[in-house]
Amino acid sequence: CIRAVIDRGLRVPEDVKVVGFDNTNISQYSNPEISTVDIDSEAIGDFAVNILLDKINGKKRDHKKIIPRLIVRKSSMK
Incomplete structure (x- = not known):
């Protein structure tokens, strides 16, 4: 993704901000480091x-929100 931006003569983050998803290890080691949305x-x-398991046992389960967090790295900084 970042390579494609650079190949078009654009700069990250000056011209284009990049944010990934799932906080994979590669986001930390990319140049620039990629901001990411991290989910647990x-x-x-x-x-x-x-x-x-509750459904198998005939129980009803409430919904639960799992809140993601934004990890800001160099690819989206001003």
């Missing part, structure tokens, strides 16, 4: 399993 994948997985 483990919490989502745990909650999904518990919902499934």
Whole structure:
């Protein structure tokens, strides 16, 4: 993504801001480091399993919000 921007003669973050999703390791080691939306994948997985088990056992489960967080790195800074 960043390579395509640079290949077109644009600069990150001066001309184009870049934000990724899921906070993979590559976002930290990219140049510039990529800002990302981080979700708690483990919490989502745990909650999904518990919902499934409750459904199997005939129980009703309330909804739960899992709030993502924005990790700001150099790819989106002014």
